[in-house]
Amino acid sequence: MNIGFSKLARMADVVEFGDTSEYDETLVGRMEAVLKTPGRKLIILHIRGSHEPPGNNYPAAMRKFSGDIREDDYYDDSIHYTDYVIGKIFKALENRRASVLYYSDHALIRVKTFGKWVYKHAVGHAKKEAAEIPMWIWWADKSKAQRLGTVEDLYCTEENYNLVRDWLGIKTKDASAPSPLTSGWKSKGDYPVWISNSKATRFGELDRE
Numbered sequence: 001m002n003i004g005f006s007k008l009a010r011m012a013d014v015v016e017f018g019d020t021s022e023y024d025e026t027l028v029g030r031m032e033a034v035l036k037t038p039g040r041k042l043i044i045l046h047i048r049g050s051h052e053p054p055g056n057n058y059p060a061a062m063r064k065f066s067g068d069i070r071e072d073d074y075y076d077d078s079i080h081y082t083d084y085v086i087g088k089i090f091k092a093l094e095n096r097r098a099s100v101l102y103y104s105d106h107a108l109i110r111v112k113t114f115g116k117w118v119y120k121h122a123v124g125h126a127k128k129e130a131a132e133i134p135m136w137i138w139w140a141d142k143s144k145a146q147r148l149g150t151v152e153d154l155y156c157t158e159e160n161y162n163l164v165r166d167w168l169g170i171k172t173k174d175a176s177a178p179s180p181l182t183s184g185w186k187s188k189g190d191y192p193v194w195i196s197n198s199k200a201t202r203f204g205e206l207d208r209e
């Protein structure tokens with residue numbers, strides 16, 4: 001259990017921790033149980049996704065890829081499994097006034113270590129790919145707040161406070177900073193990244209793999 005997350009979780013009305021032997025799909029069943037209770041709710045699912053080592057994150061029955069490099073298969077299988085889990089989340093929410101915000105806290109790099117390919121945290125190997133994460137918002141058909149489009153400019157999750165505020169429709173009294181969901185948002189052009197634990201660098205300064 002991650003200490004930061006357990007601290008956050010203590011602020012919730014309902015908290016469920018999965019067992020390490022369970023896979024991400026288990027959270028969908030738990031989410032469905034919470035959905036049966038009345039009232040509006042914010043549900044946070046902390047999934048493993050493709051976190052290293054990605055080969056541990058899906059059941060054997062969900063294996064799909066079998067190429068020449070086993071680590072690539074593990075990673076691709078984990079993406080395939082996450083796609084399956086997200087599909088189940090959409091299915092559970094499609095007839096509700098619901099929305100899903102999805103993002104990763106970090107990505108992985110693919111490097112060869114001792115003659116073997118591995119997918120790992122980028123500590124000591126800061127590359128652009130380690131900071132490029134998937135992020136999207138999905139709205140069910142019944143949701144009245146749908147905003148469709150793509151943000152083409154560089155965006156950083158450090159701005160997610162504003163984004164989540166606007167996504168949840170929270171209005172603050174003070175003039176709040178815009179997000180991509182409101183008008184007036186502008187990319188800062190470059191952002192700091194903390195890939196090597198201690199020292200911040202600029203995304204624009206990083207090389208590609």
Ligand SMILES: [Zn+2]
Pocket residue numbers: 051106121
């Ligand atoms: Zn991590």
